[in-house]
C-alpha cells in the first residue's frame with residue numbers, strides 16, 4: 001500500500017506532565033498516573049527524572065524501597081546512578097544505559113546517584129517506566145536485563161534523517177535484544193528537521209509518544225507537541241506518523257511506547273501492583289516480614 005494514502009492512527013489527546021517530587025526529593029515530570037489517567041494499560045507509570053542540574057552535594061535518589069508485581073525500566077540520558085538490591089545485585093547506569101528490572105515476587109532496591117557524581121554535581125535526566133505483569137507472571141523470580149548504551153541496537157532511515165534506539169520491539173528494520181513478558185515497544189527516536197517516519201504499531205496495542213526535546217508533529221492531523229507532553233494515539237490503525245517539521249531549528253527527540261493491554265484488574269498500593277486487595281495485603285505482610293529481603297552489603 002502507498003504510504004501516503006495508508007490509514008494511520010489519529011490523536012486522542014495531548015497531555016502535559018505534572019511536576020512532582022519523588023523518593024529522596026528528586027524532581028520528576030509525570031504524565032501518568034494522575035487522577036485522570038490511572039494507568040495506560042499495560043503501562044502503570046511514566047516518570048521523566050529531571051532534567052535537573054545538581055550543585056555539588058545536592059544530588060538525590062530513591063533509598064531502599066520494595067517492588068512487587070511489575071517491571072521497572074530505567075533509561076538514563078544524563079547523570080550517573082548506582083543501584084543495589086536485596087538479591088545481592090549491584091550495578092550502575094551511565095548516559096544511554098537501560099536497566100529492565102522484573103520485580104516479580106519482590107525485591108528491595110535502592111536507586112541513588114553515584115557518589116562521585118553527587119560530590120561534583122552535574123546534569124541528571126532520564127526515565128522510569130513501570131510495565132505491568134500479567135496475573136500469571138506477577139510472582140515470577142526477579143530478573144535483570146542490563147544494557148549498556150553501546151549494546152542498544154540503533155536503526156536509521158534510508159535518508160539518514162531519522163534514527164531510533166530500539167530498547168524493546170522493532171523499528172526501522174532493527175529488532176531489540178531485550179526480552180519482555182508481553183510484547184512491548186520502547187523506542188527512542190531522534191528526527192532531524194524535515195524527517196518523517198511511519199512506524200508500524202498494530203491497532204491492538206495501546207500507544208503513546210512522550211517528547212524529550214524539540215517540537216514534533218504527530219498523527220495525520222500533524223498535532224503539535226513539545227517537551228513534557230504525552231501524545232496518546234487512538235487504536236484506529238496499524239501505524240503512527242511521527243514528524244519533525246522542515247522549519248524546525250532543533251532535532252526532535254521522543255519516546256514511543258506501546259503494549260498490548262492486559263485487561264486485568266489493577267490494584268496498586270505504592271510500590272506494589274497486584275490484581276486483588278488480598279494480594280496487596282499479602283505483599284505488605286511479606287515486605288514487613290522480610291520476605292523480600294534487605295540490602296545488607
Ligand code: CO
Nearest residue numbers: 067072109111
Ligand atoms: Co524502585
